[in-house]
Amino acid sequence: MIEEGLRQELSRQGVVTTTLEELYNWGRKNSLWPLQFGLACCAIEMIAASMARFDIARFGAEVFRPSPRQADLMIVAGTVTKKMAPQIVRLYNQMPEPKYVIAMGVCAISGGPFKEGYNVLKGIDRYIPVDVHIPGCPPRPEALLQALMTLQEKIGRQRLTGEGRARHLDADAPGEWPIPEFGKHDLEPPRNPALWQPPAMTRSE
């Protein structure tokens, strides 16, 4: 590791120093290609974020790919219903590693205002791992841009070797996530127990 003072002195002389990790992560985080995946109202704010006023293109994420095989960021924008949940997990499985998920809007985080619905999945993190959650109903396009920047910082901190390295470099990490099936009354299983546990109730009255 190069000392920061030395690094700055060198950069003033026109010599750029970096580590392989930084360079690798820098390339990945500044060219995230989102999957064009809008479910509901948040999709309109996502489209507004890609339009001229808010301009997601300056973050490198302009290219919304329709096909999951070519995307590496899935922005789950909108309410996830139980009818749609197996398709979302299937799409997530089809994305190649490294892949990231942003849960945009309260509906994707926990079911949102529709939490009491019989057809509403109470949060997409019941079946797929989520990296950044954006609250809001709908979150403003600026909030989506902040989430993108948070994700970029997270990618920038990812390690390539050693304990806790990024999932796509870890041979033991799961490659595919199980797809729920339609049951007679609910999805089966109602959640992926390896991924999501109901949170503790802190009030006990």
Added chain:
Amino acid sequence: METLEQLKARIEAAAPGVRVEIVPNGNPANPASLLVDGGHARAAAAFLRDDPALAFDYASNVTGVDWPERTVRERIKVKRMAGGVEREVEEVCERKTPAYLEAVYHLYSMSRKDGPLILRLRTENRTDRVSLPSLTPVWRSCEFQEREIFDLYGIVFEGHPDLRRILMWPEFADHPMRKDYAEPDDYEYEPTPHDAVLARARGHYPGGTQP
């Protein structure tokens, strides 16, 4: 538009055997509806659409409603013998309202810029005799809406070209909009649980409040 009494008379003349009743609206400023019996509903509907003076060519809205059985307690006056003298006394009496599923059709006329006329069709009960004639052959706009009523309420529309579930997945077995539908128990977390929600949430953590 003609009054409901006139319409009732004309429908009864055009579709012999039909039983039409006028169902008043609780709020008299809003229109009352016509209750038509299931056996002759399609003939009555065809008359309403084809008659040149009425021309109800546009079925705007088809709604399903669930009326489960309710116990109504009413105070009614009855004559009772009391001390040798017959007098009128008020008694509280309980009766059960009939249980049925209902399909409500809002009809308008686009050619005459008229409406609404509200038709109601009722099933016989909520359990096994839940079929009604489909009005899709008369008004195509009923197609998806009757499928939705079949999906969410369970009314079977006879004569519908393609009766299958429309909003829920095909393997789903319940009729969710019914009043007695029990939702799957899957929102374990509430920020401020109390009463029934708290009791149900506690059931998910058999050892205490930790998962």
Added chain:
Amino acid sequence: MSARFSPPELAGTDFEHPLLEVSLGPHHPSTHGVFRMDAALDGETVVKLKPVFGYLHRNHEKIAEKCSYLGSMPFTDRLDYMCSLTNNWGYALAVEKLTGLAVPERAEYIRVILGELTRLINHSAVVGFLLQDMGAMGTPLMYAFREREKILDLFESLTGARMMCNYMRFGGCRCDLPPGWIGQARGVAAKFPLFLDEFEALLTGNEILKARTEGVGVLTPELAVNAGVTGPMLRASGVNYDIRKVDAYGVYGRMDFRVPLGERGDVFDRYMIRILEMRESLKILDQALRDIPDGPILNLNAKLRNLRPKPGEAYGRIEGPKGELGFYLISDGGPNPYRYRVRPPSLINLTVLEDMCLGQTIADAVVILGSVDIVLGEVDR
């Protein structure tokens, strides 16, 4: 020596012509949401097409039975999420019919102004999405969203939210116009015709647009009426039925505007109807912004919280940007509605999707779907 390649005789293969079954969606780039079309194709021609939806069924009607009347108002925002204010208006109208509440004049004018602004953003976005479906990857949409942002700024300064405005109340509106809002709205309405001229200059005479939309997806007026189609799709087929004229709800009876009608009922007519309706909306906006009176914005007898209408039922409908948006309410005297039903224009307009797509190519099916203008929040509720 150059011999033309000739493939070997494949003995014993007698392919019949099976139909190719294609499922478009529920995830597809046509940006209408999670909608699926099961199509059976003979080559590229559509032989059968069944729409499948329910992927955004969020149980709005069931949740409304547990909420109070006012509590359902934010949910109506999320029905047709591009046009939240007209949804609010439809619901407020239905409850006002149920309770017999009158609306003060200033509130009616505010409703008309916001309703027509919503119509502008909806129609410009629809044209933008239609062009995107045709392959003009994003540019008309960028122009449309540029204007949309100006109008969303107006909404935000008035209601506090860009999209989910939750502004109408039973008997009027939630809060009064801030000072200077009318001037800003006038500014937006004055510049909008320039945008429309620019848009039309780029699009209406465009050969590719004409080749892809003229004669495609024809809908006859008789089928449109029988299938309950309403809105710009109905008027493109030539049927003169605009609820703003028929019911004259609000103060539309005082407004001077025409109802544009189409001739052939194809996709091009639906596109032109939307452009012409935007111009008529601007006329209504000018009149409303000029004539808006001072006064209260909420009926003094309006009871918002703990509203318990007398038992009865009412059906209130408005001409939303997509068609007739109706709300049917049955009250049993309690604080929650006994039955709350939304009559979704997008769902009913989809009834004729198959009829319009038969005999067309699969590429046309996408364009026809774009011209129907569906929003899944409304179709599935």
